[in-house]
Amino acid sequence: MSSTSAPPDSVKPHLPGETGVWMFIIGDILVFSLLFSVFVYDRSQEVALFVEQQQLLNQTLGLLNTALLLTSSWLVALAVHGARAGQLSRARGCFVVAILCGIGFVAIKYFEWGEKFAADLTIETNNFFMYYYLMTGIHLLHMVIGIGVLVFLWQFVRGMEFDAQGVGVLESGACFWHLVDILWIALFALLYLMR
Amino acid sequence: MAASLQSRVTGIWVGLIVATGLSWQFGHGFGFGEKFHYATAAILIITFVKIRFVFLDFMELRTAPWPLRMAFEVWAVSVCVILIGLYWLGV
Numbered sequence: 001m002s003s004t005s006a007p008p009d010s011v012k013p014h015l016p017g018e019t020g021v022w023m024f025i026i027g028d029i030l031v032f033s034l035l036f037s038v039f040v041y042d043r044s045q046e047v048a049l050f051v052e053q054q055q056l057l058n059q060t061l062g063l064l065n066t067a068l069l070l071t072s073s074w075l076v077a078l079a080v081h082g083a084r085a086g087q088l089s090r091a092r093g094c095f096v097v098a099i100l101c102g103i104g105f106v107a108i109k110y111f112e113w114g115e116k117f118a119a120d121l122t123i124e125t126n127n128f129f130m131y132y133y134l135m136t137g138i139h140l141l142h143m144v145i146g147i148g149v150l151v152f153l154w155q156f157v158r159g160m161e162f163d164a165q166g167v168g169v170l171e172s173g174a175c176f177w178h179l180v181d182i183l184w185i186a187l188f189a190l191l192y193l194m195r
Numbered sequence: 196m197a198a199s200l201q202s203r204v205t206g207i208w209v210g211l212i213v214a215t216g217l218s219w220q221f222g223h224g225f226g227f228g229e230k231f232h233y234a235t236a237a238i239l240i241i242t243f244v245k246i247r248f249v250f251l252d253f254m255e256l257r258t259a260p261w262p263l264r265m266a267f268e269v270w271a272v273s274v275c276v277i278l279i280g281l282y283w284l285g286v
Contacts, residue, residue: 015263016255022263033274040278044285059223066215074208077253078201085197171255178254182246188215189242193222194282195231 017172025179028142032183035138039131039190046127051195053128056121061112062192065105066184072101073181076150080174083157084167095154098177102147109140132191139183146180149173207252214245232286236279243275 015022043050079094113136116122116129123133153173160166218241221227227234247268251257256264 013258013260015259026266029270033270036274037277037281040281041284044281044283047285063215063219067212070208070211070215073249073253074204074211077204081197081200081204087197175254178249181253182249185242185245185249189218189238190278193218193238194235195222 017175018168021172021175025175028179029182032186035135036186036190039135040194042127042131043194049126050128053126054192054194056116056119057132057192058112058115059192061108062188065108066188068101068105068108069181069184072098072105073178075101076174076177079153079157080170083160083170084162086162088157088160091157092154095150095157099147099150099154102143102150106140106143106147109136109143135187135191139180139187142180142183146177149176204252207248211245211248214241217241232283235282239275239279239282243271247271 075094075098079091079098082088082094083091113133121129123130150173153170156166156169156173160170218238221234221237221241224231224234227237250267250271251264256267
């Protein structure tokens, strides 16, 4: 579809994406909110242990992963605006780089976990590492699904039709990826930065 | 229209990166010295401000029906306050 026949990028009040996706996002966010709260409460009961164990995390890799996810989320937002404006090749390019950022995140997490296993720091080591593996593990599952969603959107945009359903699919997938970003923003603060 | 929205999300992305750098500094002793509990409160507030902007500008809740936007605004403030409160139990 050429840019002249595409609809203008819209900012009219609307629900971005499908209702079902928002139900999932709300449920997921509530579950993670509970997990964050339990983590911070348990941390308050064992402050010395959690602070000591936190020093064993690779802070630089945590920061790098945060930058990668923020960048991928920005690219996905650009892709959505671009696709709705009919800039399909630009949107596809943004999706490709966003996917590469996501793969980079997973690769860094694989390396980071490898470092921990090599140092004999496992999910059974103590409460801090139990939460570390639990929360980053669930997030990693979201990442893998999210990368699959981005690959789907990259293909979808190629033959995208600018009806309400097509735009809904695009926005739904993008919102899922932003959810993955949001969860990591919180995890980075809780696991790596809190003192 | 698309160009202005794209430049807006680019500005938000720059802000998110800068905020991440600032919270990183707070997590490593910048600004608060030994008062690390204030640094942690600042880190949590910055975190939920970042999350709010991802909601509003990347997920486009800024132009969503107001009940949905309000629900996420209330969620962000509530969870931030709860986490700071729970953190303070151990100070």
